[in-house]
Each structure stands twice: as structure tokens, then as C-alpha cells.
Amino acid sequence: MFMLKSFRYITGYVKFSGKGVFPERFLNLCANNNILVWSPKIKYGELSGFMHINDYKRIRKIAKKSCMRLKITKRKGVPFLINRYKRRYGIPIGVALFFFIIVYLSGFCLNITVCGDGVLKTEKLENALAKSGIYIGRDLSEFDADTARQDFLIKNRQYSFAAVNIKGSHISVELVKTNKKRMKKLSKTPCNIIAKNAGKILKVKAYEGRISVKIGEAVAPGDLLVSGVVELTNKTTKFVHSEAEVLALTRHKLEVFAPFKTKQKLKSSEIITRSVFKIANINIPLYLGEVEKPYETKKQVKKYKIGGVELPFKKITAKFSKIKYKKITLNEQSAKAFAKQKMKKLIKNKLKNTIKSSQKGKFRVTKRGVFYSKVYFCEENIAKSKKILK
Secondary structure (H helix, E strand, O other): OHHHHHHHHHHOEEEEEEEEOOHHHHHHHHHHOOOOEEEEEEEOOEEEEEEEHHHHOOOHHHHHHOOEEEEEEEEEOHHHHHHHOOOOOHHHHHHHHHHHHHHHHOOEOOEEEEEOOOOOOOHHHHHHHHHOOOOOOOEHHHOOHHHHHHHHHHHOOOEEEEEEEEEOOEEEEEEEEOOHHHHHHHOOOOEEEEEOOOEEEEEEEEEEOEEOOOOOOEEOOOOEEEEOEEEOOOOOEEEOEOEEEEEEEEEEEEEEEEEOEEEEEEEEEEEEEEEEEEEOOEEEEOOOOOOOOOEEEEEEEEEEEEOOEEEEEEEEEEEEEEEEEEEEEOOHHHHHHHHHHHHHHHHHHHOOOOEEEEOOOEEEEOOOEEEEEEEEEEEEEOEEEEEOOO
């Protein structure tokens, strides 16, 4: 039934009504001339029904013979739609342009999916893939999946396996992360272990190589700790890839400066929002004008999906918080407190959790501000690999 209705709609049909003396004779003549009339109804001497558009053009003589006066009450179907909009050239042009764009875009990458155990599709990973030629908007006619895969593995050693597959306009990437411990065991490059910082040796744990230092011995940066040159019992020499953990007591002197005249950063309550609609690699700005610097930015990316499949466009919204600076003058006490805060931030970034003890900090007051220095003693692994040049 659905197919029949679809066929009638595509070919076009009309609903007609007619008045006359012999409506039954009209229907009989239509049947004799292979003219299909469906859903005929005769009510109060008036005949109504449906007929194909081509058949309606053939019933003049039949209507005259049966003394019927007919008129069309409804027109339905594709031919009438085309006739109605035949002078609106934008519609056929738009339809043709739509199909052209669909066919044209099918030759480009419209979506990328990344899968793998513990592998997440992040902005950093997307940038790494883009450097190897795997990005949304890439011309697939010039894309070599095997070359892109090899290039990605060379540039990103943290992945041991990659598979790149093309399905239509979709690229799927499967990644496997490198097992660092396994890679160390498989490494065959001969190397020594040297000291990256000066210190006093507390403990040496060598997995491979010959230990060249003793507990309690002081070493300087670059001193040999574990040698990759091993002498065998038969007086021959063997080169190995040294591996070791060397714990040492190190001394770090840190110094910060707090000026008397400085600028204090003030965040403004004024927030300006700017949005960009990104289709493949094309950015369409949804705003006018620019935001004056300085400012802090927070980005939000809204991705669109249908049936779990990510579409090749997204909306990027950036919120700009304006920053203002206020000139302030610190007294000696305030400058010292500010210097202590800067020291705390410095040790978090530089020494982290290696501090064992520290000396009392020292202040040095000048005309411009306050210098604050402090000595920290740390227990840290000072082992550093250095390739052996044969």
C-alpha cells in the first residue's frame, strides 16, 4: 500500500468531482478505456474520486458522452510541486548545490575516532595526529594511511603500535601505549650513568653496569656513577646499557626577589564571550570586533553527535576575563612576606617532594626590594644516562 501511494504521489494525481445524468455510465466508460478511478463516491447525484493526472486529460470525450461536467478539486504529487515552483530558480540550484557539496565533501575526512586501551582523544593527541597528516578536512585522495601511521609512531615514542583505517569519509585510529619498563629492557644502546647534580652518595642500586662510586663519596655534576664498560673474567671488555638508581644528599640554594614597587593583578567582573563555528578546518567567527589585551581565556568546545557518531563541526566558545594591573608600593615587612610566598612556589616547581631539611632563610634588603635566599638539602635520584662514544 505504501509503495502504491508513493508511486501515485511521484506520478501525480487529482481529486475530481462531477455532476450529470449518468455518473454510473461515466465510470463504466472509464473502465472500458483502461482509465483507473479509485475511491469513487456518488452522493446526492454528485460523483467524486481520484485519477492519475495523465488519465484526467483523456476523459473529455467520455464526460461528454455520459453528460457529466467535471472539475478538479485537489491536485497532489511531485509534478504539481515542480510546476508551482518552476520559476523559483533558487530551489533547483540549491538542491543541485546540496548534492554537489555532499559528493565533494565525501572526498575529505569528516570525522576521526581514536580508540585503544587507556587512550583518550585529547587536544594534545589531536595536534599530534594533525602533524602526521591525520586531521578533519584532509583530502583523502592524497592521503596515505601507512605513511601517516609510520610518521606518527616516529614522532610519538609513547605509542608502540598504531593502525590507521579509512572508511568512507571517516578515519579511525587505534593506538597502543608503550610499556616503558619493557622498552628499557629492550634497549641495547651502551651508556654510562653520570651525576646530574652535585651531592653525597647515600645509596646505589645498579641493575646493569659496574658501580664506580662508594657510599659517602662526594660527586660533582658529570661524574661517573655507574660504568657501561664491564671487564669480564677472561680479560675482555663488554659494553652494556647501564641502569641504576643513585640516591644522594644534594644541596640547593634558591633565591627570589620581591620589589618594593610592583603591580597587582586584578580580575575584572566583565566577561566577554566570543564563539567560533568550526567546520572541518574552516573557522566561521560568530562575532564582530576583537577583545583588547590583557585577558585570561577559558575555552569550551561543544561537539555534536548523531547516533554516537561525532559530526565534522563543533562550536568553540571562549570567555575572556579582562585583567587590570594596579601599581602598589610594599614596605619592608610586606616585601619579605611576598618573597616567602614566591619561594614556596619555586620549591614546588623545582624541588617537589625531595626536601629533607633546610637552613634558615636570609634576607638582603636593597633600594629596589628584598632578596630572599634559602638552602635546601634533598634526597634525590641523581642518575642520568649518557651514551658511550666508542
